[in-house]
Amino acid sequence: MTITSNIYKKINQLPNGKTFGYADLHIAKNDYSAAAKALSRLVEKNFIKKISKGIFYKPEQTSFGELMPDYQELLRPYLFKNGKRIAYETGTSLYNRLGLTSQIPFRIKIASIHKRINIDGKILKTQAVKSYTKVTNSNYQILGLLDAFKDIKHIPDCSITQGLHRLSAIINELTHQQQKDLIKYALLYPPRVRALLGAILENENKEVTLLIKLKESLNPLTTIQLGVTKTELPTKNNWYIK
Incomplete structure (x- = not known):
């Protein structure tokens, strides 16, 4: 069986709307050049569509036209x-x-x-x-989620107050283990993330033992400028937030 017919057979077995690359077709590296030409011909015939270099998808045809993945x-x-x-x-x-x-x-x-x-x-x-x-x-x-804490001042169409309310709601939906993981990975993030997370967790009355590592990771001589009021975040002063 030629490389072209082998590739065609494998793609034909994929469900419509499925994305794939060379690895998904189990193409040997020494066959990449021939495979690239075969895939290029299939793109020209509209049998498959190209997303980016080496990544394709098999379009789904419906009565309303072609569907993307x-x-x-x-x-x-x-x-x-x-x-x-x-x-x-x-x-x-x-x-x-x-x-x-x-x-x-x-x-x-x-x-x-x-x-x-x-x-x-x-x-x-x-x-x-x-x-x-x-x-x-x-x-x-x-x-x-921690990225959202990091970017809270720069999220489009989201005030600090709105962000605080939404992040607090998300945290309350997490399991105890997820909250522990949140703190574990927060220690790898900048101080503003650790401070804001600690303030929100404390404000939500989470257990004190969860907060010790976060608090110890902060420099008390460094203030975090977020521009929030004590009404918006009552625990902010405990976490050096201004």
């Missing part, structure tokens, strides 16, 4: 490598899903500690940012 499926090839998560979505698009803003960005931010994921395609545009730690399937949601 859903949003999460478009991102999936860039967030995982060999089945393991290596990156996560952050920035305004994530904050929109967290209920912090109504805005939808033109370019999506993708965070990873090692790989810089920049895409400038017709379908998907991304900007690479560096994560504060190795990304896994068990911590990426916590890291995204």
Whole structure:
């Protein structure tokens, strides 16, 4: 069987709307050149569509026209490598899903500690940012939430007060273990994240033992300028927030 017919057969077995790359087709590295030509011909025939270099999808045809993959499926090839998560979505698009803003960005931010994921395609545009730690399937949601704490002053259409209320509500929905993980990873973030998280946790009457490491990580001679009032965050003075 030729490389072209083998690739065609494998793609034909994929569900419509599925994104894929060379690894998903199990193409040997020494066959990449021939495979690239075969995939290029399939793109020209509209059998598949190209998202970015080396990433494609099989379009779904309906009576209303051609459907693109859903949003999460478009991102999936860039967030995982060999089945393991290596990156996560952050920035305004994530904050929109967290209920912090109504805005939808033109370019999506993708965070990873090692790989810089920049895409400038017709379908998907991304900007690479560096994560504060190795990304896994068990911590990426916590890291995204901590990013919101970090960016609270710069989230579009979201005042500090609105951000505080929403972040407090999200924290109250977390399990005890998730709150412990939030503190664990917050220690890797800038002081303003640790201070704001500590103030919110204390304001929500979370157990004192959870807060010790956060408090000890802060320099009492350094103030965090957030521009919040004591009415908005009653515990702010305990965490050196102005």
